[in-house]
Amino acid sequence: MTPGLLISAPASGCGKTTVMLGLLRALSEDGLAVQPFKSGPDYIDPAFHRAASGRESVNLDSWAMGPGMLAAILGQAAGADLALAEGSMGLFDGVARNGASGNGASSSLAMLTGWPVVLVLDVSGQAQSAAATALGFARLRAGLPFAGVILNRVASPRHERLVRLGMAEAGIPVLGALPRRGDLALPERHLGLVQASEHPDLACAIAGYAAFLRDHVDLSAIRAAARATPFDVPPAALPRPPAQRIALAQDAAFSFSYPHLLQGWRKAGAQILPFSPLADEAPDPAADLVWLPGGYPELHAATLAGAGRFHAGLRRHAETRPVHGECGGYMALGAALIDKAGLRHPMAGLLGLVTSFSARKLHLGYRRAHLLAPMPGHGPGAALRGHEFHYSTILDQPDPPLARVTDAEGANVPETGSRRGLVTGTFFHLISEDT
Incomplete structure (x- = not known):
């Protein structure tokens, strides 16, 4: 090594x-x-x-x-x-x-x-x-x-x-x-x-x-x-892609994508189709999946609220194919995001989630998720590992939970994610499948 x-x-x-x-x-x-x-x-x-x-x-x-x-x-x-x-x-x-x-x-x-x-x-x-x-x-x-x-x-x-x-x-x-x-x-x-x-x-x-x-x-x-210890472990496959053609939001509001995930997706032959919600771009209509990663939607809430082409493209896609959001992406799929000044901004409305940054609270730590329903790339019952880090507070989360989520010591946390039709979202950022 x-x-x-x-x-x-x-x-x-x-x-x-x-x-x-x-x-x-x-x-x-x-x-x-x-x-x-x-x-x-x-x-x-x-x-x-x-x-x-x-x-x-x-x-x-x-x-x-x-x-x-x-x-x-x-x-x-x-x-x-x-x-x-x-x-x-x-x-x-x-x-x-x-x-x-x-x-x-x-x-x-x-x-x-x-x-x-x-x-x-x-x-x-x-x-x-x-x-x-x-x-x-x-x-x-x-x-x-x-x-x-x-x-x-x-x-x-x-x-x-x-x-x-x-x-x-x-x-x-x-x-x-x-x-x-x-x-x-x-x-x-x-x-x-x-x-x-x-x-x-x-x-x-x-x-x-x-x-x-x-x-x-x-x-x-x-x-x-500098030194190293021989790491005599056979390499495992990196995470599998959740679809063949993945429309991936990438801009200043949605930039939190782990390199090893994207490497695994590309290595397995998936095609990543980047688009910018902040530029009011719709996801590629040929995509099999739309994935909204985390980032800073709270800093761009007014721009996202007015991104009509982005919202319309998401809604069209969600009629027949899956959409998934992580943390900031999850917030953007919800009904509304309230910024730190207390202003309410309508989001895509594909989920009922309402989050607030005026009621600021730190949520930080490793997470284990046991899926109660499918999400892109993983079926019900799958066990996943990830991490949560945000300051938003849930004001409303009316949709069914996506997973039972615990912290690293096994205590349940309320940020279960949610699902509606083909749309799913989580506050945790996926790192790997549980082993």
């Missing part, structure tokens, strides 16, 4: 994404073929990885994916000189119950792959004490491969010297020290970073990150620290 590293941190907000992007670009500029990955369910970071490296970034999820699927996705690094995976949340943050391959934590992925952890450590407000944090992360899990730390938000040369003294005492390698800078933060919104396509000057930002990392990180030591 390709040698690699996992870029992680004690918590969100420590700077691991900017470090990841800077490393991807700097190492690519040095002539390396660097394959990026993202640990856990995330739609936004992989697009930034692609912009930095020139290669498609793919999610790896030890809770939602079985060993065979992980092997198939890891195979995409074949031929690359180095794999870099960006962790999610803190290094050990996962669920209480393991999936087929682990508990979803970044540390679980590091253990599976043998990719040593590079811990991005925010040392603001501490000096030698930072070594205790680093030592705890290096030693908490027996067998965890650990490369060292990159110190972030270093206040001064004296501050750096004191932190390094503590790390030397603890036996923790320091791979770099990044001075504090206020201009390195990526713009954010309520689901995390803004999308890569919306960044005002992404190329310039990534070039700046690369130059900053080149000045303050030992790239030779980073390259030398």
Whole structure:
């Protein structure tokens, strides 16, 4: 397996994404073929990885994916000189119950792959004490491969010297020290970073990150620290396509499609027919299925409400062929969406769902779904794994439930999805079939 590293941190907000992007670009500029990955369910970071490296970034999820699927996705690094995976949340943050391959934590992925952890450590407000944090992360899990730390938000040369003294005492390698800078933060919104396509000057930002990392990180030591464990598991097939010709909504409102799903669909011979609801485009009338992925319909609710050709095309399609929506796509199939200002916007009306962003509440976590009725690509009784992440509140969901949905620990959740005729929708984003 390709040698690699996992870029992680004690918590969100420590700077691991900017470090990841800077490393991807700097190492690519040095002539390396660097394959990026993202640990856990995330739609936004992989697009930034692609912009930095020139290669498609793919999610790896030890809770939602079985060993065979992980092997198939890891195979995409074949031929690359180095794999870099960006962790999610803190290094050990996962669920209480393991999936087929682990508990979803970044540390679980590091253990599976043998990719040593590079811990991005925010040392603001501490000096030698930072070594205790680093030592705890290096030693908490027996067998965890650990490369060292990159110190972030270093206040001064004296501050750096004191932190390094503590790390030397603890036996923790320091791979770099990044001075504090206020201009390195990526713009954010309520689901995390803004999308890569919306960044005002992404190329310039990534070039700046690369130059900053080149000045303050030992790239030779980073390259030398990469390792891998042989992953002797036969690759499984990627998810099967739910239809032969799939009209897929793709624009700023509907952009959350997992790369491994689309790869599986294409590999099996499915034809993906992109269209833009925001441009008031109707789905291709030759499509066998219309699929509306998640995204940010709440930011474009007025435009979607007025998209007459889009709505008419959906309704015509739904008379004879299936339509499915995930999260934001599910909301767009409903009767109405209420924005954060309390304004009600009519949606397609193919389902009775009414959602509100004025009654804001976070819904986050892994999901297991046992289908009570068919949805495209899966029959009743199928068990699926996925993830839910949104801030909308259900005000009305009058249609029959699509599935019994539980969280990772088996507790029922009210976001069951719904169905009406050939139209289905879920709040969870599908990752894989249960194994």
